[in-house]
Amino acid sequence: MIGAIEAGGTKFVCAVSDDNLNIKERVRIETGTPEESIPKIILFFSKFDLEGLGVGAFGPTGINKNKPDYGFVRKTPKPGWSDFDFLGTLRGSIKCPIYWTTDVNVAAYGELQKGAAQGMKEAVYLTVGTGIGGGIIHEGKLYSGYSHPELGHIAVRPSPVENDSFSGVCPYHNFCLEGMASGPSIEKRKGVKAASLNDDDPAWKLEAYYLAQAAVDYTLSISPEIIIFGGGVSNQKQLFPLIRESFKEQLNGYVQIPPEDKYIVHAELGDDAGITGALLLAKQVANGDEKAAAYHVYKP
Amino acid sequence: MIGAIEAGGTKFVCAVSDDNLNIKERVRIETGTPEESIPKIILFFSKFDLEGLGVGAFGPTGINKNKPDYGFVRKTPKPGWSDFDFLGTLRGSIKCPIYWTTDVNVAAYGELQKGAAQGMKEAVYLTVGTGIGGGIIHEGKLYSGYSHPELGHIAVRPSPVENDSFSGVCPYHNFCLEGMASGPSIEKRKGVKAASLNDDDPAWKLEAYYLAQAAVDYTLSISPEIIIFGGGVSNQKQLFPLIRESFKEQLNGYVQIPPEDKYIVHAELGDDAGITGALLLAKQVANGDEKAAAYHVYKP
Numbered sequence A, B: 001m002i003g004a005i006e007a008g009g010t011k012f013v014c015a016v017s018d019d020n021l022n023i024k025e026r027v028r029i030e031t032g033t034p035e036e037s038i039p040k041i042i043l044f045f046s047k048f049d050l051e052g053l054g055v056g057a058f059g060p061t062g063i064n065k066n067k068p069d070y071g072f073v074r075k076t077p078k079p080g081w082s083d084f085d086f087l088g089t090l091r092g093s094i095k096c097p098i099y100w101t102t103d104v105n106v107a108a109y110g111e112l113q114k115g116a117a118q119g120m121k122e123a124v125y126l127t128v129g130t131g132i133g134g135g136i137i138h139e140g141k142l143y144s145g146y147s148h149p150e151l152g153h154i155a156v157r158p159s160p161v162e163n164d165s166f167s168g169v170c171p172y173h174n175f176c177l178e179g180m181a182s183g184p185s186i187e188k189r190k191g192v193k194a195a196s197l198n199d200d201d202p203a204w205k206l207e208a209y210y211l212a213q214a215a216v217d218y219t220l221s222i223s224p225e226i227i228i229f230g231g232g233v234s235n236q237k238q239l240f241p242l243i244r245e246s247f248k249e250q251l252n253g254y255v256q257i258p259p260e261d262k263y264i265v266h267a268e269l270g271d272d273a274g275i276t277g278a279l280l281l282a283k284q285v286a287n288g289d290e291k292a293a294a295y296h297v298y299k300p
């Protein structure tokens, strides 16, 4: 039996499955304070004899086991979670190897193995929802450097077409990508829920411009084979042709990429990407895969 | 004996050395058309019995030996070089294993092994000169994905402080990083050579703003342990405190990095970074290092 936790800003999803990823039980726990949420998580898993656990936690979190902040949540507005030893608390009760990484990384890994990036070695996964975050696959593995990427906070150039003077919603950078293109930014501009806008609302063209600009920057710096968009906002299917068109214009042929419609795509696993990826990573550590273990794994 | 070529836009530098990198002979050849330059390169190396050759070529060039454009120069304004089979032409005459990569990659590798990034595993090297280009080190190796990074062409947000309305000099993107912060962009703004500006000219603060913005973006997407600036413009030492200050302001503490003065630094090897790196890579292929060979190496 293997287990998975997808720890998001609004909810935790916990699941257990067999080695073939057939889910035996699954539960949704609202994200309260650690004191409220952690006991429920531990209670859920206490019923099972786990061989491995994969955790995708909201960032920023330390994912390098050689660093003192490994497994800790770093600065976050969520009450009680700043500097909380999340992994340490879990492993007090859950006695199996644990793969520890970010929520976007597990989703990226799910898409790599079972979704849009199957058979590829280089991919970027970007979730566009309440926040914007991304995971990178390089040589078939999750990429991390000094710490994990924070792809949602790169600087963006304001759209020249719409002459965009919106001041952005990111509390750290105002007008970074997340500040200009997250769900809440759309809602602040328009005064209504993003999901309630018409498909031909000009907001989508503007949104596509920023997502395309980010895709250009990732293309030039990370050079993936595919860029996968997930998260609530990406459910707006009409965005994709608009992103591809703007991407082509902004990149202006500077580097070679695969055909745009295979390069800029919607996540295939939808809401299951994260749990799928976390289970696959749990399986790796249960099998003692040393390559996976190098960086991200707590062993009891 | 090992050999190295640093193929730049204005000159080729060719060198041979022993295994300890003691240079035996070195020559500078102006970058003419392939018909003019290649025979001089081949003549130079014909005097030596090479065991390995490292080449850093101006990009864009194909560096993945599994792709049809491997060793070719791609689209470039340099007369005669577009779609030229550079590596194929060299290997017609030079019969030893050849490590083929970009000019910025060999410089990055030189700085990793003998310069500012010694002992590190994750680094970004950025040259700021006639153009802006960069190389990435990940897990101690040169990074490439679908193709090599083109770090100089990411989009930048115009400086809000100076209210910068400069239209940029990049023929592909106008106002990308290279368009706004390369040597020629400084010269076009000011109407004089960049090197002739006073140390306290406001141009340097503006330049620092853009280089800092790029450093923020690389930090968030690539997450290196160090960002090294080389190239002609980086010889302006007063830039470094300005870049660090602006970087701190723009990143706004969002992710953890090493102390700024160790993180944003000047290249240590200066003009020798490229040849040093190319010789080290030549040595690797001469020794048949299979890890190096995986991706970048032509074997006769």
Ligand SMILES: Nc1ncnc2c1ncn2[C@@H]1O[C@H](COP(=O)(O)OP(=O)(O)O)[C@@H](O)[C@H]1O
Pocket: A008, A009, A010, A128, A129, A130, A131, A182, A183, A184, A187, A193, A194, A195, A196, A230, A231, A232, A233, A234, A235, A236
């Ligand atoms: N179908 C939709 N169309 C447009 N925006 C949506 C849609 N669904 C959710 N959103 C927006 O995405 C954000 C929520 O993102 P989501 O990925 O669902 O969850 P979270 O990021 O909180 O994990 C909200 O700002 C919401 O308005």
Ligand SMILES: Nc1ncnc2c1ncn2[C@@H]1O[C@H](COP(=O)(O)OP(=O)(O)O)[C@@H](O)[C@H]1O
Pocket: B008, B009, B010, B128, B129, B130, B131, B182, B183, B184, B187, B193, B194, B195, B196, B230, B231, B232, B233, B234, B235, B236
């Ligand atoms: N000391 C200097 N200070 C400022 N700018 C310089 C300096 N030296 C060269 N440059 C500028 O850098 C550019 C040349 O870059 P360089 O790295 O020397 O060569 P290249 O990029 O052509 O290989 C020119 O635009 C030049 O004006």
Ligand SMILES: [Zn+2]
Pocket: A152, A153, A170, A171, A172, A173, A174, A176, A177, A178, A179
């Ligand atoms: Zn931000």
Ligand SMILES: [Zn+2]
Pocket: B152, B153, B170, B171, B172, B173, B174, B176, B177, B178, B179
């Ligand atoms: Zn450009």
